[in-house]
Amino acid sequence: MSNNNIRVRFAPSPTGPLHIGGVRTALYNYLFARKNGGKCILRVEDTDQTRFVPGAEAYIQESFEWCGITFDESVSKGGPFGPYKQSERKDIYKQYADQLFASGHAYLAFDTPEELTAVRQAFEAEKKTFTYNAEERKKLRNSLTLAESEVKELLNNNTPFVVRFKMPEDETIVMNDLIRDRVEVSTKVLDDKILFKSDGMPTYHLANVVDDHLMEISHVIRGEEWLPSLPLHVMLYKAFGWQSPEFAHLPLLLKPDGNGKLSKRDGDRLGFPVFPQQWTDPKTSEVSRGYREDGYFPDAFINMLALLGWNPGDDRELFNMEELTEAFSIERIGKSGSKFDLEKAKWFNHQYLIKRSNESLAELLLPIAVEKGVLVEPEQLAEAVGLVKERATFVTDLWDQLDFFFVRPESFDAKAVKKRWKAASYDQMTELKNLLADLDDFSAEQTESATKAWIEEQEYGMGAVMNAFRLLIVGALKGPHLFDIIALIGQEETLERLDNGLHELGRKEVQK
RNA sequence: GCACCGUUCGUCUAGCCAGGUCAGGACGCCAGGUUUUCAUCCUGGUAACACGGGUUCAAAUCCCGUACGGUGUACCA
CATH class of the missing domain: 1.10.8 (Helicase, Ruva Protein; domain 3)
Structure with a gap:
């Protein structure tokens, strides 16, 4: 199937390492695009200059390479809708903020962060929560309350200001989510969100709507933490007169114990990785472990992650990327959050290890x-x-x-010796050594049949002989078929190990 | 606080939209079997519809409420 109109994006913020919840979101975007013959875009959302973390962007890219998630358009790859880094699109957002102001959908606010903090505290003192909404905006310093001349003067004096969305006073917003269906909310409980910051950068809300539109994104697949701001985004599309994309809000990945969103600390606390690969914090030098370094195969990791919140509707559990692509659909994504299970993750890796x-x-x-x-x-x-x-x-x-x-075993498991090294063992093993020394064909079949024939002939106990034999060869009572082991290590090594072991363990005195 | 979202075995989940199944599978755990050991493997078992109403001949499934949990409520994303 091919549909060139399907375009999705994964839009991380380079404020640190990408955790597995983010990888899963990216994976679902990737699978959805591939399944439908669409395009998957990687866009870097670095509009918060204060939270920039060096190395984070490179980390994100490297993680996706390791996982096998690829993008059709990205910062490194380029594409027809670039640039793909929001800090490089600064001028674009300004223009759209102006447009919204001109059309009356937004206004300028001159309240300083300090003033707002003061207002919030005053509200709190009265056990109320402050929201910059239709009611409160009338009492604050903005282009709706100030005279036009005052606004002009403030602007001429280069007074810092932000652009806020003018949320309608009382309107019901009806939204559709591909996972949750219809969601309704009243603008009464919404506030006038900042769209454009005083530092000249847009906030996430403006940037993501403008970019998704300009980049012709057809489906926005993102984490559930964005659901509360969906009404704002829908209103923005409406204010611009744009058709809004389809939305799918993914349930969150939860802590394995208790409740709450999976976080970096949980990995340290519970002993499993939260990140695809190891990350060293550039400030604290703190190291967080990663799936890659912990020994997980990328395909096992992806398989495990894909099934955390999505299922194919049948009993299959093992999927490579092609099979996932084939089976994937948004309809089969669950509604509730999933807890990560370390045991299941290990099981997946085991399956992939066997296959390799x-x-x-x-x-x-x-x-x-x-x-x-x-x-x-x-x-x-x-x-x-x-x-x-x-x-x-x-x-x-x-x-x-x-x-x-x-x-070659350097020591012999004490428990095993006590249990299996009997009074007769020394002589039996000596006999066995001589028997094996005489064989010309040292294949597993030959050594096995010769040994078994000898045991039968001498009427020795199979268990007694084989365990003592294993003890001398392996040093413990473990490992695969013993005759396979000696066939692989060879006749010479087998005999030397027998010699060695006989010397080490010696003849056991008969217990009284 | 307010808004929105959610709730099936310990965990991941099927079943819900189009009511009728001993509520199915997987991981884990337990037991038995195979085996010269350990492990694997095979067989079996354990264990769930958050609660309360309603609709109906019949509710995990539809409706209402409650509880619990999560997310959001920043000039963060």
Whole structure:
């Protein structure tokens, strides 16, 4: 399906690292655009000069690259509707603020922040809440209350001012949300929001409406925290005489324990990442962990995130980006917030780890082996990976599952020794060593049949022999099929480990 | 405070719009089975319609109210 009229955007503010809620919003935008053959735009909303954080923009871009979310138009990529950074569009907003003032939909306000704070405090003292609305604007210093000559003079003196939206006094605004359907609100409870700040920059409200219109955005898919300002945005479209886009307000991602919006602190507190990748605060040098550094695969991360608030309507749970694109629809996004579940996230990663080829996993594992100072052949490593990958969640646990393939046991698990190293073990293992030494074919099939035949012939206990054998080879009672292990480490190494172990554990005295 | 949004197993959720299912699946947890060990795997189990009214032969589903939670209420986004 192709629809060139579908255009969506993700519009982060570069005030810090993008958290997973933002990534999910971007993902839904991306999936919706791809599904419908539309375009997905990345726009940087940096109209708040006081909250600029160095590195945040680069972080956002890098995170999306890691996740596999791409944009058709962006700051780095450019596009026919640029610039894509709001600080570079400053002059555009001024022009539209003027237009609104000229048409009577907005007015100039000269109240200083200090004056407003004072008014707010006065209201608070009387247990009332101040809102700059139709009633209160009559008592404040703005172009509606001041004489035209006064306004002119203030402007000539370069007195700072803001542009406020003149909210109609009593009107019912009817809005439609793709997720929540019809939403209604009265302008009585709304206030005259600032559209243009005294520093010459627009606020989010003006900038986002102007840009969405100019960039021909057809669907605004954003977080639920924007729902309360939807009436203002709808009124702005109306004031400009523009057709408003469709809106979809996504439910929030919640803390795993208790309630509330997921925040940076929760990750530190509960021990899971809130960010796609690691972030170092440039001011405090505080480091926040990321999914990438924690060992998650980007496709597992995306899969997990996609299912947090959306479902395909059937029992499928494993989706790559193509499959997600195919299955995605706004109709199947839920209405209520979802809590992040660490266990489920791990399960997803486990699924993706199993799916990955032994060779590619070995490649990821190689640096860890090097770090541990262990020399391994990539082919051998891949083979070992194949034997143990079902038991791992992350590439790093993979090493713990197979280190014994490459490192001869230096110690023997005390509990296991106590339980499995019996009086007869020393002699049995010596016999087994001689038996294995004589074999020409050291394949798993051969060693297994020879060993089992010998056990049967000698009438030894299968459990007793195999556990003692495993103890000497692995150093503990763990790991995959023992004959697969010795086939991989080879005859020479097997015999040496047996020798070593026999020497280490020695003959156990018969207990009295 | 006010406004708006929401509420199905511990968690993610299906079912709700077009009332009739033992309220389904997944993660987790528990038990059993397989196995030379650990893990995997297989089988089974545990566990939910926030509450109260109403409409109806019949309500998780429609209506009203209550409670609880969330978001917003900045010259932040």
